[in-house]
Amino acid sequence: RAQLPELPDEAFLIEPGRRGTAHCIIFALDYIARHHDKDEPIAFIHSDHNVRDLAGFARSFATAGKISNKNNEIVLIGIEPTFPSTGFGYIERDGVLDEDAGVYNVESFKEKPDFETAVEYVRSGNYLWNCGYFVGSVNTFLNELSQSAPELEKNYSLLAAIAEHGSDEYNAAYLSLDNQVIDIALIEKAKSLAVVSARFDWMDIGNFKDLHDVVVKDEENNYFKGENIHPIEVDNVYVRNEESDKPVAIIGLDNVVVVNTPDGILVARKDVSARAGEVAKKLQK
Structure with a gap:
């Protein structure tokens, strides 16, 4: 709030307690479903990234939103690697969905590699840095939850059934959930994913x-x-x-x-x- 004083208090969603990115996201999805169109695309973005090319950043997410709505699937943003980094995970792409827009099917995810493996990834031209951005509507996420993450779907339903988002009852239910990471709980299990290849100037400020x-x-x-x-x-x-x-x-x-x-x-x-x-x-x- 101190960093974004121009936003009203209702623009901030604060977890009752830390329960991992998976439950943080369904917490947000439930709030958005109660107050907004469930078919509008939503972007989940890390707060500690530095982006200098804001126009390129916006174009990539606009493309991701269009593809997500068109195909009813979660769409990731991947960064074209400029050097063999061992500090990022990688997304393997396979099959072009829209060559002009730089949109591909996702084949697999790779953990942070050693240097030699990173060199091979970059040399192949088939891999993107995984910056942890993804886009989809509430309905798109719920559809994927039902297919790939039934436990998360159950937890979403538990929260959605409570009358008031943020009430004492709601917060107690949220705090009863375990700690799960969205990448493992949903993204890496998803039946169908696309990725937008992006080239905007980007840095993960991790230290x-x-x-x-x-x-x-x-x-x-x-x-x-x-x-x-x-x-x-x-x-x-x-x-x-x-x-x-x-x-x-x-x-x-x-x-x-x-x-x-x-x-x-x-x-x-x-x-x-x-x-x-x-x-x-x-x-x-």
């Missing part, structure tokens, strides 16, 4: 190194956010201070991330900052 790459920096390649920050002879650093009454001093460092919040302090080399997730998991236990 502080990626975040530092996209923010506006000073002449020494430093980024500072917050007050009471005191750098001396630093280069290529990302520093954020969320407690203005606490001074943060950084002296003689480079290639580091320093984040101070009321809940804790992170200090790490940027190239290994993704391991902050390991620490977060330990702290949750």
Whole structure:
């Protein structure tokens, strides 16, 4: 809400508790079904991606929406790989649905590969980076749930039968569900999928190194956010201070991330900052 102040409160759907992307999505589908046309295409998009080519981004999703409505199937967005990345999963495409629009049938999904396998994927020309975007209407998703994910369909029906979305009864029912990932619970089991081949400038901001790459920096390649920050002879650093009454001093460092919040302090080399997730998991236990 702080990042999107122009949107009204009713534009935000907040899970009662974390139950994985599969149940988060049926939570959203149920709300949309109650308030909107169930045949209108919906796009599910990650919030931590950086997209510079907004026009190309919009064109890809418009194409996906048209194909989804036409064929009554979920449509993915895949990125044409520009190098053999080991950090993304891949979508294998097979069979052209619309060559001019760059739409293909989905043959299979591949987990994050080793470097040699990634080289083969890129060399073949048959694979796209899987960025986790998919498009379909409520009815399209419900149709696929009935065919490929009966447990998710049952859970959707459980929520849809409750009179008020977001009521205490509704929230209790939602919290009774288990934690499931949409890719495993539905997408990889789907009977029929299409993928739009996209070329817009895109980055999955999965760690502080990626975040530092996209923010506006000073002449020494430093980024500072917050007050009471005191750098001396630093280069290529990302520093954020969320407690203005606490001074943060950084002296003689480079290639580091320093984040101070009321809940804790992170200090790490940027190239290994993704391991902050390991620490977060330990702290949750």
